[in-house]
Amino acid sequence: MHQAIGTSCAKIILIGEHAVVYRQPAIALPIKSIRLTATLTPRQGLAQTVRSSFYTGALAAAQPPFSGITKLIRQLLTFFDARSQGFTLTLTSALPAERGMGSSAACAVAIVRAFYAAFDARLDRATLLNWAAVSEKAIHGNPSGLDAATTSADRPQWFVRGQAPRPIHFPRHGFLVIADSGEMGQTGAAVGHVADLLRQDHARYQPLIAGIGHAARQAAVALAQDDLKSLGTQLTAAQAALAALGVSDNKLDALVAAAMHAGALGAKLTGSGQGGCLIALAVDHAGAAAIEAALKKAGAVATWQYDFSESEAL
Ligand code: MEV
Numbered sequence: 001m002h003q004a005i006g007t008s009c010a011k012i013i014l015i016g017e018h019a020v021v022y023r024q025p026a027i028a029l030p031i032k033s034i035r036l037t038a039t040l041t042p043r044q045g046l047a048q049t050v051r052s053s054f055y056t057g058a059l060a061a062a063q064p065p066f067s068g069i070t071k072l073i074r075q076l077l078t079f080f081d082a083r084s085q086g087f088t089l090t091l092t093s094a095l096p097a098e099r100g101m102g103s104s105a106a107c108a109v110a111i112v113r114a115f116y117a118a119f120d121a122r123l124d125r126a127t128l129l130n131w132a133a134v135s136e137k138a139i140h141g142n143p144s145g146l147d148a149a150t151t152s153a154d155r156p157q158w159f160v161r162g163q164a165p166r167p168i169h170f171p172r173h174g175f176l177v178i179a180d181s182g183e184m185g186q187t188g189a190a191v192g193h194v195a196d197l198l199r200q201d202h203a204r205y206q207p208l209i210a211g212i213g214h215a216a217r218q219a220a221v222a223l224a225q226d227d228l229k230s231l232g233t234q235l236t237a238a239q240a241a242l243a244a245l246g247v248s249d250n251k252l253d254a255l256v257a258a259a260m261h262a263g264a265l266g267a268k269l270t271g272s273g274q275g276g277c278l279i280a281l282a283v284d285h286a287g288a289a290a291i292e293a294a295l296k297k298a299g300a301v302a303t304w305q306y307d308f309s310e311s312e313a314l
Helices: 067-079 103-118 125-140 146-151 187-200 202-224 228-244 250-261 285-297 308-312
Strands: 004-015 026-043 048-051 086-093 157-159 175-180 266-270 277-282 302-307
Touching (some): 004 103, 004 146, 004 175, 004 202, 004 228, 004 277, 026 146, 026 202, 026 302, 026 308, 067 103, 067 125, 086 103, 125 146, 125 187, 146 157, 175 250, 175 285, 187 202, 202 228, 228 250, 228 266, 250 266, 250 277, 277 285, 302 308
Parallel strands (some): 048 086
Antiparallel strands (some): 004 026, 026 086, 026 157, 175 277, 175 302, 266 277
């Protein structure tokens, strides 16, 4: 092992969260300006230590949710025949945790990349996503794989569970405002909630899952046709279905309403919900600025702008 770094970035789900767990399609964007870096430094002796804003201490002493990352690292060490190698792993992250931006998947992706670099091993995409699934399963229970696929990507992704993710073209114009509601969201709990609803009353809730899938397909058509108005309509339709599945909350509902009132073409929660972030679609920078101001006034604790023209830049 030699010193090495691996990187990844934040993700935003444009449309399709939750339904993607049930093999409906989803569209998600890597936010390349919000990055996570894993630095792996070999040490003399047996100590295996983590330093990060998520957890700092001995690898073996980490509690949930970080113990999911411990499981991933143990399996990587076994794979590279280095179980007793001492090291310090430093994670530097600009991603807010538990806000639907994919921080756990971004950790996994950056760590796997750092290990493969530290052992001078070639890493293909499918192998990377298989490794990320180790900690994502331990942390969230039943992940679709969308978060890892997006936090490791250069371009927006069209994702169907069990299939290789594909890049999807975005129009050159259009802005998303991303706003943090300030509430923590737990992906595992939100995914479990939807699973419970489907178990209890499949006939009532399955059409909502299918409806989100339909909205994602229509959103892909809207993107291909540079039709932001139709894209906004699909985002709002997905939000209605997510709210009916019980994964929105009062704060997210109020922020969605504030964004629409400020002229958004559509708005919805992003990620697993029950807290976390929302997105609102604007035609141009001025429209995005007005929506951002309205969201802050309505209680958003942080906002970001994503310019669609960033989507093709490497
Ligand atoms: C979480 O970012 C997205 C969900 O669809 C869960 C998943 O895809 O694993 C809620």
